[in-house]
Each structure stands twice: as C-alpha cells, then as structure tokens.
Amino acid sequence: MKSSYKNNYKKFFRQTYLVFAGMLIAIPFIIDAVAGTRPHTTVFFNKSLADTVPVVKKDTAKVKRPPVIPATVADTNAVLRGTDTSGSVTVDTVFIPKVSKDTLDAPVNYKAKDSIILMVPDKRFYLYGTATTKYKTIDLAAEKMNFDQATGVLEATNAKDTAGKIFGRPVMNDGGQSFESDTLRYNFTSQKAKIYNTRSQYGEGYIHSEQTKKAADNTIFGFKNGYTTCNLDTPHFSFRARKIKVIPDKLVISGPANLEIEGIPTPLFIPFAIFPITQGQRSGILPPQYVVNQQKGMGLENGGYYFGMGEHFDLTMRGDVYSYGSWSLTASPTYRKRYKYNGGLNLSFANTRFGDPQVKSEFSTSKDFRVTWNHSMDSKARPGVNFGASANFGTSSYNKYNVYDYNTRVNNNMGTSITFSKNWQGKPYNLSVGLNESQNLSTRDMSISFPDATFTVNTIYPFQPKEMVGKPKWYEKIGVSYNTILRNQANFKDSLFGRQQMWDAMQTGMQHNIPISFSIPIFKTLTLSPGINYTEYWYTKKFVRHWDPKKFNPGTDTLGAIDTTYIPGFYSARDISASVSLSTALYGMYAFSKNSKIKAIRHVMRPTLSASYRPDLSSQYYYDLQYNKEGDKSRVSYFDGAIIGVPSPGAFGGLNFGLDNNLEMKIFSKKDTTGNHEKKVKLLDGFGINGSYNLVADSFKLSTFSLYARTNLFDKLNISASGNIDPYQTDARGRRLDKYVWQQGKISLGRLTNASISMSTSFQSKDKKSKNKEQQIDSIANASSTDAAFAAQQRQLQMVRNNPGEYVDFDIPWKVDLSYSLSYTNTIIPDSGGVVKRITQYVSFNGDFSLTPKWKIGLNSGFDFTNMQIAYTNMYISRDLHCWQMSINLIPFGTFRQFSITISPKAGILRDLRINRSRQFYNL
Structure with missing residues (x-):
C-alpha cells in the first residue's frame, strides 16, 4: 500500500462498500490486534497474518464430557481424562495451534494520533501522526511508521509541513541510549538497526553520524561522524572522524579525527581518540598547560596522572617544569570510607632558580615545601568520639614563588589544627587533645603547641537529691565544676624549626580551675549569684631578669640592657577569689501615635554589679626590675609570658560593674500577613560599658573602661566597634598619675587608648535564580558531612573561589561585597613623653556584573589608606560561548603581575582541551 492511501482510504471504502462489506466484521479483530503480537483466537485471522497451522480437534467418544481445562502453549498434545456417571473413561485430546516462526518473544505496543492502517494481504501496518512503538526496552517515536511483518522490519521517518519544514524526527531510546535521526529501520527479529543522519548522546558528548549501525548487543558503529559536547543541532565545534565505535557505558573510540570549529576544518589532527562514557572512578593522564613566566x-x-585505586582511595600526581630549571611536584592522595571518615593530603615540593648559573653572585635557588591535610570523622562512626584535622604549613617563600591565586596571595597566615575529643555518654566528663600550629609568612614567626589538652567536668550539684520533690533548697543549688588545661608551646622563627633554639624556647604549663557557684532569685526581678573560684598554676621554667650595665643594647647602640636567665624546674602558683553578683533587666517602651509609621521603640538595659575579693597570694612571684640607666623600676613576674597565664599582683577587694543595652524599633509593614502589619527592626544588638573599682588598692583604684557596640542595620550592614578609655592623667614624661581626667575640669571619661570599628555589607540582584544559587553555595560551604561526594563539592567550591574568572555563574546578574575596617591606637611612651598615634584604614571590595547575558566583568581589590596604595587586585572578564567559555585574568599591580587568557570547553570530559596563554611578571 502506498503512502498516498493515507488521504484516500475513506473514499476507497465508500466505492467498494458492497464488495468488501464483509470487512466490517473484521474491524473488532483489528482493534484487538493493536494490544500485541500474539495468535488470534480466530483461526482464519491467524492464517492470513502468520500462516499458522489450523486447529484440529479429535473427539474419540460421543459421550458426555467434563468441562475442558484451558490449555497453554506448553499443554500442546496434552491428554485430559474424565469419568462419566456410569464409570466409563472418556478421552478428549485438544490441539493448540503452533506459533509461527516469525512471532516475537514479547508484545509490541503501538499507537498513533492520526490513524493506523492494517493491510492484511501485504502483512503491513501503517501508523500516521505522532506514532509510538514500545518493544521490551525500546521506545520509538516518529511522525510516520510502517512495519513489514514478513521481514520483521519497522521503518520510522519524519514528515514535512506545508512550508517544507521537517518535523516529527524519529527518536529511539534503548536502555538509556538515545538516537535522533531522519530515517530509522529496526529489525525486531535480529534486534539490529540502521539509522540515517542520526544524533545520539553519550554522557556529556553528542555524536552526529550520516549512517549508524546498531548491533544486537547495543554496540554502535558510525560512518562519517562528528563528536562534540555542544548540544545544538549544528554544533559550534566537533571532531570529525570517518569511523566511530561506541561500546555502551564504556568508551567512544574513533580513528583519525580533525577538529572543526563552526564547520571549518582546523590544522589540528589526532591519530585516534578515546572518550570515556563510564561513570565513576577511572585512571588517566592529566594533560599539562603551556605558560610563560618571566621569572621561570x-x-x-x-x-600528571590520576590513579583510581578503588572505592576508598585515589591519588593525583601533578608536576611543573620550566625552561630556566625550576620545577615542582605535588602528590594529592584522598581516602574515604562511607559512614566512617574521609580526608585528603597534599604534599608539594618546589625548586625555584633565580639568575644565571654562570654568574654565581647573581644565581640562587629556593627550595620550598607545603603540606596540607584535612580529615573528618563521621559522628555516627563512634558516638562521643571525634577526630578532625586541618593542616597547612610549609616554608614562608612557597606562596611567594609558587602560588598565583588571589585568596592565597593576600593571606599571610597559615595554621594547623588537629583535635581529638571524647565525651562520656551519661557522664559530665569531656576531654579534648590537640595540636595547633600558626605561621606568619611576613614576619616568619611560628608557634607550635602540642599537646594542647583540656579536661572538664560539667557542673554537678552534690547536695541535690536524685529525685526532686517540691521547691529546691538554697544549698541544693550549689554547683561545682572542674577545668584543667595542659599546654606545651614554643614560639620561634621558622628558620629555627627543628633546631636546639626551638626546644630552648618551649614552655610547658598546667592550669587547674575549680569554680563553686549558685544563684538565688530575690524580689522576683533580681538574681543573686555568690561564688568561689580557686585556680592553681604549674610551670616548668622560671624567668629571672636583671639589669646588666655592661651588656650591649642593639636597640640604642649603647651599653646597658636586660639579661634573662631561664631556670628549669617545677614551680607552682595559686589564686583564690570570692564574689557575689546581682543582675536584672529593665525595659522601657516609647509608643508613637497610631498614624505614625513607627509604632514603638523598646530599650532593654541589663545592669550587672558584683563584689569580689581576692587576697594577695602572688607577692612571692613578683619582684622589682630596673629597666633603664636612670634606675626606674617596674613590677614583673618570674612567669611573665607563660602560656597558661600569671596570677594578678596585689590584692583586690572591690566592685565590678557593667551595663548592656539593646534597642529595637517596631514599624508598619504591608508584608506582614498576621494582621498587625508590624515588623521589628534592630537598631542596636548590643552596646555597653564594663569596668571595676578596687577598694583595697593604694592607688589607681579605678580600672580602664571597656566600650563595645554591635548592630546589623536593615539586615544588610553589619557594624561592630570596641574601645578602651584610660581615666587617669599623665605627666610630661608620659607616666600615669593617680588623678582622674575629670579632676582637671574636663567633661570626659578619660583618654581613648585604642579603638576599632568594622563594617561590611553585600548586595546582589533580586531575581529568584540568583538567590537560589547563593543559598545553595552557602549551604555547601556551611554544612558538614563526611560523604565523599560532599568532600568533592567542597573542593570544587574552593576551586571556584580561587579561580573566579574560570568559574563564572552567569545566572547571577550582579553582586557586590564591601568591607571597611578602622583601628586607632594612642600610646604614650614613658620617660620620653612622646605620644604615638596610629590609624590604619582598609577597604576591600569584590563583585561582578553582567554587561550582557553572555559577558561578565569581575574585580577583587582593596585600598590601604595607611600606605595610600591599592591592595592586591585581580580583574577578570568572562564570556559565555555556549559550549565553551573564555576568561581573561589580569593582576595589574604589585610584586606579582599576571595576564592570562583561557578558552576551554564547559564539559568536564574535555576540560583539559583548553587554550591557555599567560604571562607572569615578578618585580623585586
């Protein structure tokens, strides 16, 4: 039957109505056949379609027979026996029709939106209009289909509309593989297919082929192909290869291939190509990037190379090599065990060469290393026990010569923290042991503390019965706790690491603290809290200093300096104090008129007042030290600078006072759906003052005043400030006098000795997509998990932050982050009368915005007002090229200037196929 019958079959039936009137009887059987390809219950129907053998029935006895049991295919030639009322045996044999050789082993479900035509003599089906066919795992959709039952071949084609535009292209899905083509022929018997002008997807890649053969095992053979990661019908680029073979869920293999961009062949040829389409871990080569560095x-x-060593371990080896002789090597193993732990280690070694080896006076080398390690333990692995590590240490010049990203360059500090903690379930005991290391890359100061242990016993109530009955008595509220600290610490220059000077600088100390406290409510609004605190200090070294008039002082280039002697041994000191405190909260409310947008302002004050007494148990630990030629002396301790602290000198018996304030405002808001149409706005989260007055001191009874304030205005601007005020006067030489500043007739609390203020804010576009992206990034950054996939997300997030130009999110139209910090110090130098005032200001800003939906510009920078210079600056421009991305990075100022341009595919499978040109300049 020709395709032209589609428009003429109704006329055909009208003209031959009388001749083929009997065909109307067959319509129900045709409808029944749509459900699947199986033998029909009508004998002649089966014969005309599948040439099946007629059903033959043999009746061996004309007697009354029992009901016949339905038979299946396996019941063919089965004998069914029964017994009549007379006891004679009758036999009835039922023959089931044989199944035709071309019958399929599974049903075929098909439907069409326009029409379905069955040509019985030709054994063909015709389907028109959004036709679909399902057979086993195969799902085929096309505008037109026809099936030849004699050959078992199904052909699917597209169609053209009145404008000549093709629509309804055949799309075949088979076990996760998808094929889109112009014409498709599939053999149901052999399960092979021939596809013309097809487009199929494998992982992140797409293959365009003029002809494709699909084998029964789903292996694909393509002829005149193009492989690309661009999802357009006409891709921006592709690798053109004459032959391609696809092994499902494993590899795409091609012969010689040529790179085409916008359909134009390039001089780039490759002898063969292997594109993995498997999911998960696999080993392979990591291609290098070509760079030009002025210094190297x-x-x-x-x-390098990636070694996939199984579910629990892998290793990445990377290396750099330069024409001037510099090189570096990095090993990055990672390990993981689900529901137990995961972590990663980076070991980096670098050798940087400077100058010409032929000129020894100008030639030098720098050998550096850096080690980073992170480890986290799943909380479900061992409840009550936790082990974690975050290590980052190395030589101070490693970042100087081997690191170029913005965040690492502006950070001059590295630190390591390894902790083990345990808490006993159902008991008040807690133990924490750790190793802490900090390193300042600019000053080259290092500090190592190990072991750094803390053991605490939470507050227990020894006089409290196990079962409380009625109101507790005052002595039942007495609580006792215990806290001990063990520290072993050394402070030194990084050049002394591992040497004797580092061990000489090591200090060991232990502090024990036992507080006893309880609280009593009085007058319903006040809380009285008496307490006793005992502290004991253990030391292993004593510092004895004295003035040596014959010692050379490098600071003044004269004779006369302080000489220090270290005396090892075991030394102890102790301190005890008793206190009683009184606290309450006072509320004030100011209500505005009903027509005002401001409903009310609430002020909360929380004053605290405490009296304490501490006897002088530390006089034996202090002595007078001469510090200049004039014979001036100061009171110092044998344990000054100890890592566990020193008891305060003298006795104290006085008052401690403090006042904390909170200010909130309630305004009218249309967004409030509760009916009150109110919204709370915090004006000040907290601001206050703290100080003390020593009644038993012979001088300087009043302490300095400590001021603080913090707020978050409109949920956008974070502000925090702090400062200290000295209430005493100073003489011409800069020494404090036991006279208050306000005794000079000034209305002032005193002299501001130091202050600081910091502000930060962030703005970004208001569209929902950008908000969702920011929330997703914040959730990844702030969440905690030990799953390997989560750890990979964290590493990827860090990579994005370190390389903003190459990982641009075009879904966020614009965003800006601003921060400002100001610090002020007012120091008076004794004996000289000089006043040193220092103000430091710094502004940092970073952000980006989209010029168009495809162009984005970003900037990370700042300004140092102290030195009046621009801080380390990184500028980038990114262009979305659909399946590719271009980024331009520029560092225009500073010691390390850099320019680079990178064009790379977005798909991860071709991430290493990128063009990179960079120039780096180093200024001494």
Whole structure:
C-alpha cells in the first residue's frame, strides 16, 4: 500500500462498500490486534497474518464430557481424562495451534494520533501522526511508521509541513541510549538497526553520524561522524572522524579525527581518540598547560596522572617544569570510607632558580615545601568520639614563588589544627587533645603547641537529691565544676624549626580551675549569684631578669640592657577569689501615635554589679626590675609570658560593674500577613560599658573602661566597634598619675587608648535564580558531612573561589561585597613623653556584573589608606560561548603581575582541551 492511501482510504471504502462489506466484521479483530503480537483466537485471522497451522480437534467418544481445562502453549498434545456417571473413561485430546516462526518473544505496543492502517494481504501496518512503538526496552517515536511483518522490519521517518519544514524526527531510546535521526529501520527479529543522519548522546558528548549501525548487543558503529559536547543541532565545534565505535557505558573510540570549529576544518589532527562514557572512578593522564613566566621561563604546568585505586582511595600526581630549571611536584592522595571518615593530603615540593648559573653572585635557588591535610570523622562512626584535622604549613617563600591565586596571595597566615575529643555518654566528663600550629609568612614567626589538652567536668550539684520533690533548697543549688588545661608551646622563627633554639624556647604549663557557684532569685526581678573560684598554676621554667650595665643594647647602640636567665624546674602558683553578683533587666517602651509609621521603640538595659575579693597570694612571684640607666623600676613576674597565664599582683577587694543595652524599633509593614502589619527592626544588638573599682588598692583604684557596640542595620550592614578609655592623667614624661581626667575640669571619661570599628555589607540582584544559587553555595560551604561526594563539592567550591574568572555563574546578574575596617591606637611612651598615634584604614571590595547575558566583568581589590596604595587586585572578564567559555585574568599591580587568557570547553570530559596563554611578571 502506498503512502498516498493515507488521504484516500475513506473514499476507497465508500466505492467498494458492497464488495468488501464483509470487512466490517473484521474491524473488532483489528482493534484487538493493536494490544500485541500474539495468535488470534480466530483461526482464519491467524492464517492470513502468520500462516499458522489450523486447529484440529479429535473427539474419540460421543459421550458426555467434563468441562475442558484451558490449555497453554506448553499443554500442546496434552491428554485430559474424565469419568462419566456410569464409570466409563472418556478421552478428549485438544490441539493448540503452533506459533509461527516469525512471532516475537514479547508484545509490541503501538499507537498513533492520526490513524493506523492494517493491510492484511501485504502483512503491513501503517501508523500516521505522532506514532509510538514500545518493544521490551525500546521506545520509538516518529511522525510516520510502517512495519513489514514478513521481514520483521519497522521503518520510522519524519514528515514535512506545508512550508517544507521537517518535523516529527524519529527518536529511539534503548536502555538509556538515545538516537535522533531522519530515517530509522529496526529489525525486531535480529534486534539490529540502521539509522540515517542520526544524533545520539553519550554522557556529556553528542555524536552526529550520516549512517549508524546498531548491533544486537547495543554496540554502535558510525560512518562519517562528528563528536562534540555542544548540544545544538549544528554544533559550534566537533571532531570529525570517518569511523566511530561506541561500546555502551564504556568508551567512544574513533580513528583519525580533525577538529572543526563552526564547520571549518582546523590544522589540528589526532591519530585516534578515546572518550570515556563510564561513570565513576577511572585512571588517566592529566594533560599539562603551556605558560610563560618571566621569572621561570616557558613551562608546562599541572601535567600528571590520576590513579583510581578503588572505592576508598585515589591519588593525583601533578608536576611543573620550566625552561630556566625550576620545577615542582605535588602528590594529592584522598581516602574515604562511607559512614566512617574521609580526608585528603597534599604534599608539594618546589625548586625555584633565580639568575644565571654562570654568574654565581647573581644565581640562587629556593627550595620550598607545603603540606596540607584535612580529615573528618563521621559522628555516627563512634558516638562521643571525634577526630578532625586541618593542616597547612610549609616554608614562608612557597606562596611567594609558587602560588598565583588571589585568596592565597593576600593571606599571610597559615595554621594547623588537629583535635581529638571524647565525651562520656551519661557522664559530665569531656576531654579534648590537640595540636595547633600558626605561621606568619611576613614576619616568619611560628608557634607550635602540642599537646594542647583540656579536661572538664560539667557542673554537678552534690547536695541535690536524685529525685526532686517540691521547691529546691538554697544549698541544693550549689554547683561545682572542674577545668584543667595542659599546654606545651614554643614560639620561634621558622628558620629555627627543628633546631636546639626551638626546644630552648618551649614552655610547658598546667592550669587547674575549680569554680563553686549558685544563684538565688530575690524580689522576683533580681538574681543573686555568690561564688568561689580557686585556680592553681604549674610551670616548668622560671624567668629571672636583671639589669646588666655592661651588656650591649642593639636597640640604642649603647651599653646597658636586660639579661634573662631561664631556670628549669617545677614551680607552682595559686589564686583564690570570692564574689557575689546581682543582675536584672529593665525595659522601657516609647509608643508613637497610631498614624505614625513607627509604632514603638523598646530599650532593654541589663545592669550587672558584683563584689569580689581576692587576697594577695602572688607577692612571692613578683619582684622589682630596673629597666633603664636612670634606675626606674617596674613590677614583673618570674612567669611573665607563660602560656597558661600569671596570677594578678596585689590584692583586690572591690566592685565590678557593667551595663548592656539593646534597642529595637517596631514599624508598619504591608508584608506582614498576621494582621498587625508590624515588623521589628534592630537598631542596636548590643552596646555597653564594663569596668571595676578596687577598694583595697593604694592607688589607681579605678580600672580602664571597656566600650563595645554591635548592630546589623536593615539586615544588610553589619557594624561592630570596641574601645578602651584610660581615666587617669599623665605627666610630661608620659607616666600615669593617680588623678582622674575629670579632676582637671574636663567633661570626659578619660583618654581613648585604642579603638576599632568594622563594617561590611553585600548586595546582589533580586531575581529568584540568583538567590537560589547563593543559598545553595552557602549551604555547601556551611554544612558538614563526611560523604565523599560532599568532600568533592567542597573542593570544587574552593576551586571556584580561587579561580573566579574560570568559574563564572552567569545566572547571577550582579553582586557586590564591601568591607571597611578602622583601628586607632594612642600610646604614650614613658620617660620620653612622646605620644604615638596610629590609624590604619582598609577597604576591600569584590563583585561582578553582567554587561550582557553572555559577558561578565569581575574585580577583587582593596585600598590601604595607611600606605595610600591599592591592595592586591585581580580583574577578570568572562564570556559565555555556549559550549565553551573564555576568561581573561589580569593582576595589574604589585610584586606579582599576571595576564592570562583561557578558552576551554564547559564539559568536564574535555576540560583539559583548553587554550591557555599567560604571562607572569615578578618585580623585586
């Protein structure tokens, strides 16, 4: 039957109505056949379609027979026996029709939106209009289909509309594989297919083929192909290959291939190509990147190999090599065990060469290393026990010569923290042991503390019965706790690491603290809290200092300096104090008129007043030290600078006072759906003052005043400030006098000795997509998990932050982050009368905005008002090229200037196929 019958079959039936009137009887059987390809219950119907053998029935006895049991295919030639009322045996044999050889082993479900035509003599089906066919795992959709039952071949084609535009292209899905083509022929018997002008997807890649053969095992053979990661019908780029073979869920293999961009062949040829389409871990080569560095010469960076060693372990090896002789090597193993732990380690070694080796006076080398380690333990692995590590240490010059990203360059500090903690379930005991290391890359100061242990016993109530009955008595509220600290710490220059000077600088100390406290409510609004605190200090070294008039002082280039002697041994000191405190909260409310947008302002004051007494138990630990030629002395301790602290000198018996304030405002808001149409706005989260007055001191009874304030205005502007005020006067030499500033007739609390203020804010576009992206990034950054996939997300997030130009989110039209910090110090130098005032200001800003939906510009920078210079600056421009991305990075100022341009595919499978040109300049 021709395709032209589609428009003429109604006329055909009208003209031959009388001749083929009997065909109307067959319509129900045709409808029944749509449900699947199986033998029909009508004998002649089966014969005309499948040439099946007629059903033959043999009746061996004309007697009354029992009901016949339905038979299946397996029941063919089965004998069914029964017994009549007379006891004679009758036999009835039922023959089931044989199944035709071309019958399928599974049903075929098909339907069409326009019409379905069955040509019985030709054994063909015709389907028109959004036709679909399902057979086993195969799902085929096309505008037109026809099936030849004699050959078992199904052909699917597209159609053209009145404008000549093709629509309804055949789309075949088979076990996760998808094929889109112009014409498709599928053999149900052999399960092979021939596809013309097809487009199929495998993982992140797409293959365009003129002809494709699909084998029964789903292996694909393509002829005249193009492989690309661009999802357009006409891709921006592709690798053109004559032959391609696809092994499902494993590899795409091609012969010689040529790279085409916008359909134009390029000079780039490759002898063969292997594109993995498997999911999960696999080993492979990591291609290097070509760079040009003014300091190191031409080089290849980040080349290496990835070793996939199973579910629990992998290893990445990368290396750099340069024409001037510099090189570096990095090993990055990671490990994981689900529901137990995961972590990663980075070991980096670098050798940087400077100058010409032929000129020894100008030639030098720098050998550096850096080690980073992170480890986290799943809380479900061992309840009550936790072990974690975050290590980052190395030589101070490693970042100077081997790191170029913005965040690492502006950070001069590195630190390590390894902790083990345990809490006993159902008991008040807690133990924490750790190693802490900090390193300042600019000053080259290092501090190592190990072991750093803390053991605490939470507050227990020894006089409290196990079962409380009625109101507790005052002595039942007495609580006792215990806290001990063990520290072993050394402070030194990084050049002394591992040497004797580092061990000489090591200090060991232990502090024990036992507080006893309880609280009593009085007058319903006041809380009285008496307490006793005992502290004991243990030391292993004593510092004895004295003035040596014959010692050379490098600071003044004269004779006369302080000489220090370290005396090892076991030394102890102790301190005890008793206190009683009184606290309450006072509320004030000011209501506005009903027509005002401001409903009310509430002020909360929380004053605290405490009296304490501490006897002088530390006089034996202090002595007078001469510190200049004039014979001036100061009171110092044998344990000054100890890592566990020193008991305060003298006795104290006085008052401690403090006042904390909170200010809130309630305004009218249309967004409030509760009916009150009110919204709370915090004006000040907290601001206050703290100080003390010593009644038993012979001088300087009043302490300095400590001021603080913090707020978050409109949920956008974070502000925090702090400062200290000295209430005493000073003489011409800068020494404090036991006279208050206000005794001079000034209306002032005193002299501001130091203050600081910091502000930060962030703005971004208001569209929902950008908000969702920011929330997703924040959730990844702030969440905690030990799953390997989560750890990979964290590493990827860090990579995005370190390389903002290459990982641009075009869904966020614009965003800006601003921060400002100001610090002020007012120091008077004794004996000189000089006043040193220092103000430091710094502004940092970073952000980006989209010029168009495809162009984005970003900037990370700041300004140092102290030195009046622009801080480390990183500028980038990114262009979305659909399946590719271009980024331009520029560092225009500073010691390390850099320019780079990178064009790379977005797909991860071709991430290493990128064009990178960079120039780096180093200024001494």
